[in-house]
Amino acid sequence: MTKSEKIEYRPVSVREALTEMKDLSEIMIDLAYSAALFNSRELAEEVLELEKRVDSLAYILDMNAMLAARDAEDAESLIGVTTVAAATDKISDAAADIATIVLKEVGIHPIVREAFEKVEEQLARAEVKPDSVFINKRVGDLELAAKIGVDIIAIRRGKEWIINPSEDETIVEGDVLIARGAPLGVDELKGLAEGKIKEME
Amino acid sequence: MTKSEKIEYRPVSVREALTEMKDLSEIMIDLAYSAALFNSRELAEEVLELEKRVDSLAYILDMNAMLAARDAEDAESLIGVTTVAAATDKISDAAADIATIVLKEVGIHPIVREAFEKVEEQLARAEVKPDSVFINKRVGDLELAAKIGVDIIAIRRGKEWIINPSEDETIVEGDVLIARGAPLGVDELKGLAEGKIKEME
Known part of the structure; x- marks a missing residue:
């Protein structure tokens, strides 16, 4: 977790990065809830793996959005894109917070399990x-x-x-x-x- | 948005508050994505309404969790609950960020629409x-x-x-x-x- 990972530069477009961030963040939330429900370290670890991917996508997306902005109008319209990307990043952070609790082994409180059981x-x-x-x-x-x-x-x-x-x-x-x-x-x-x-x- | 709203004290248990926060945050994400996809002010405004509800639930939940903790063991196990609650609050904030972009009327960038279209x-x-x-x-x-x-x-x-x-x-x-x-x-x-x-x- 603490070792810094080199972010591979891959030719991912802003569009591809945003779509992937959205899809990943949704999967991460579901995985994190399931990890808490079953007190599953394995699922929790997958959530943290996915978070690394979302973080690199966020980095690539911000970089590409900056390169794409040629004038003030471009920049304004791209801010909408980076804000939405930041929102999906926030969602993935929330999922990682839940996963981290599962990995701490303090045990999942029955209240959490009950809240997630209806799924x-x-x-x-x-x-x-x-x-x-x-x-x-x-x-x-x-x-x-x-x-x-x-x-x-x-x-x-x-x-x-x-x-x-x-x-x-x-x-x-x-x-x-x-x-x-x-x-x-x-x-x-x-x-x-x-x-x-x-x-x- | 800026006017401060008095938080009604309702006898909501920690369990009820957490379940409702989880359900609301999920609906808010879906609503925010639909608001962006259709550039819909109405849907965006519903997201911001829901955020107020989630914020009051977060407040009530934290208050009740503090009242419930009688010793260190209680407190440790309740931290799991408040962390999960904070995560659902973070998700609802992310949804509100997207809704705010929709209400700014800078127009939704086609890239955002494409990322959300697959729903x-x-x-x-x-x-x-x-x-x-x-x-x-x-x-x-x-x-x-x-x-x-x-x-x-x-x-x-x-x-x-x-x-x-x-x-x-x-x-x-x-x-x-x-x-x-x-x-x-x-x-x-x-x-x-x-x-x-x-x-x-």
């Missing part, structure tokens, strides 16, 4: 192990939504995040799947990813 | 006018989800907010309905609330 669909994290049936399958071919009522909303592959993966995305060993769905479906997804379940019912 | 379901605001068919109907009897694919997620009645109204809630003249649904259904809801449409198709 019908929950987020879960599943790591794809060597003998999982998911390996080398395309996301679309798994038909997870139809078969077990679960959506893969993000895949973390090492340090890379694939948000809202397309149907063509191929799952590889070691992928961390972030999924949303009803509790039963989510449990089945975990079993399948970890190789404990070999077939979908 | 399939949008939030809308509909005011119940004197000749609306909704008046004196129970929310459950309208069967809005089944008939037009729209959910009423909140009702503002003057300064009071009813979040996730129950089926038994009766709609009265002047209610402001905050609804979520596909664009076509949302348009129909507005027509019905404003008395321009007299029957559901």
Whole structure:
């Protein structure tokens, strides 16, 4: 957490950066609430990983917005963009605050759990192990939504995040799947990813 | 905005306050994004109204948490609760930042609109006018989800907010309905609330 990470310069446009920041911040809130609900260190750690990504996107976005402003009118209109980006950054900070509480191991107060319990669909994290049936399958071919009522909303592959993966995305060993769905479906997804379940019912 | 409002002391428990703050902050984010997408002053103003409510809840929650802490252990476990509450407050601030940009009338930059466009379901605001068919109907009897694919997620009645109204809630003249649904259904809801449409198709 304390070691400073070099921010990779990638040619990300202001538009792409903002869209990704918005999507990530929404996922982070849901993940943070699920982390608190289940007192899950794993989910909390994913939130903190995502926060690093949002922070670098915020940096890239501000830099590109400055480079793009050629006159006062440009600058005024771009301030709207950087303000919205700063708002998504604030949301991701809030999610990280919740994740940090989970990692502190003081235990989640029952009041917090009760406030978050009403969420019908929950987020879960599943790591794809060597003998999982998911390996080398395309996301679309798994038909997870139809078969077990679960959506893969993000895949973390090492340090890379694939948000809202397309149907063509191929799952590889070691992928961390972030999924949303009803509790039963989510449990089945975990079993399948970890190789404990070999077939979908 | 600048006039200071007296915070009404209502007997709201820490649990109720936290649950309401969480629910409100989520609605505020969705409302703020819709406000930016449609450049809607009305939606932006609802966000700022909700922020006042979240601020008073934050105040009440902190006060009650302090009163509840009798020893160091209590205090430590309640810090988890106040941190989560502060996080929902931060999220509501972020929503208010976006709403403020919308109200500044500098115009929403196309990049912001594009980032928010992917949202399939949008939030809308509909005011119940004197000749609306909704008046004196129970929310459950309208069967809005089944008939037009729209959910009423909140009702503002003057300064009071009813979040996730129950089926038994009766709609009265002047209610402001905050609804979520596909664009076509949302348009129909507005027509019905404003008395321009007299029957559901």
